[in-house]
Amino acid sequence: PEGVPTSVMPSQVLTVCTGNVCRSPTAERLLSIRSDTSVTVSSAGTHALEGAPLDEPMARLLTVRGLEASTHTGRQLTAAMIEQADLVLTMSRAQRAAVVTLVPQAVRRTYTLLELAALLSAIDLPVDPDESDADRIARLPEIASAQRVRTITPRTPLDIPDPHGRSERAYRQAFTTIDTAVAAVARVVHPPAARRLEWGARLRVRGGRPRPGR
Numbered sequence: 001p002e003g004v005p006t007s008v009m010p011s012q013v014l015t016v017c018t019g020n021v022c023r024s025p026t027a028e029r030l031l032s033i034r035s036d037t038s039v040t041v042s043s044a045g046t047h048a049l050e051g052a053p054l055d056e057p058m059a060r061l062l063t064v065r066g067l068e069a070s071t072h073t074g075r076q077l078t079a080a081m082i083e084q085a086d087l088v089l090t091m092s093r094a095q096r097a098a099v100v101t102l103v104p105q106a107v108r109r110t111y112t113l114l115e116l117a118a119l120l121s122a123i124d125l126p127v128d129p130d131e132s133d134a135d136r137i138a139r140l141p142e143i144a145s146a147q148r149v150r151t152i153t154p155r156t157p158l159d160i161p162d163p164h165g166r167s168e169r170a171y172r173q174a175f176t177t178i179d180t181a182v183a184a185v186a187r188v189v190h191p192p193a194a195r196r197l198e199w200g201a202r203l204r205v206r207g208g209r210p211r212p213g214r
Contacts, residue, residue, distance in 0.1 A: 011134030013041045014085035015113070016095050020045030020074040022055045022164050022171075023091040027113055027178050029067045031089075034186035038134035044077040046098045055164060057171035082106050087137050089113045089185075091178075092159040108141045112158045114177075117184035119144040119152065127191055136189050143188070 013031060017024035024043035032041045052074040053059070059069035082088060082103040088110040090096040096115075100107045111119070123143060128135075152158075160177050163170035 009134060011039045011086045011137045012084055013039060013087045013089065013137065014081055015041065015043040015089045015091075016046065016077055016099060017043075017091040018045055018047050018095065018162060019052070019164055020048040020076075021052050021072075022058050023160055023162065023174060023178060025054055025069075025072050026058055026062060026175060027089060027091070027182055029062055029069070030065075030179055030182040031186065033067065034182065034190050036133045036190060038132035039137065039189075042081070044075050044081055046077050046095050048076040049074040050076055055171070057168050058163070058175065061171065061175045077102070079103050082110075085109070086134075087111075087140060089116060091162070094159075108145075111144065112160075113181045113185070114160060115152065115156075115158050116140070116144060117181035118156050119147040120188045121184055123147065123188055133190050140189070 013035075015024040015027040015031070020043055024045065028041045028043040032039075035041065050073075054062070054069050054072045062069040077099070079102045082099055083106070085106070086109060088096075088099050088106055090099060090110065090112050093112055096110055096112050099110050120140075120143070160174055160181075161170070163174040
């Protein structure tokens with residue numbers, strides 16, 4: 001979109017769950033719509049149901065939000081995917097451990113989604129109009145590490161339960177948890193002030209005016 005710096009290195013975010021048919025593709029889509037074009041989000045599973053579509057209950061929840069869900073197929077996590085990712089977000093501690101076992105060097109850029117959301121929850125970064133979402137993602141390990149001692153306690157929830165094959169309520173709970181956590185991450189990666197800067201740039205290009213109250 002207009003207002004996004006064009007001379008930035010693109011950033012790749014990888015979301016990971018077990019089967020890659022439920023939690024991680026949901027996080028992938030919810031994060032994609034909250035990022036600018038400097039960020040590419042993909043997903044994979046530690047024990048993927050390769051070629052399988054999104055679980056129908058989760059696909060319906062995504063469709064209600066206006067997100068495309070029909071083209072997804074499960075894919076197996078590989079070391080190459082991890083090596084190419086600037087940020088890896090898993091749905092559980094076991095998956096985080098699996099990622100780091102495959103690629104030990106990824107330890108500083110791998111978090112559970114709930115862990116990173118908690119670490120970033122109290123942060124309010126100043127917005128640089130020349131900084132892209134990819135630039136902010138590059139700074140996340142340093143930012144998050146500084147918050148770890150103060151934020152993460154034994155009582156901090158770090159895992160999102162797997163709803164695969166369970167009730168509709170389990171899917172709704174997982175969806176809500178993922179959506180809330182992704183919003184907390186996006187608040188830092190693509191903050192409201194940055195969105196306002198993009199909106200202003202669009203208006204300048206198109207010759208429009210913001211509506212009252214916007």
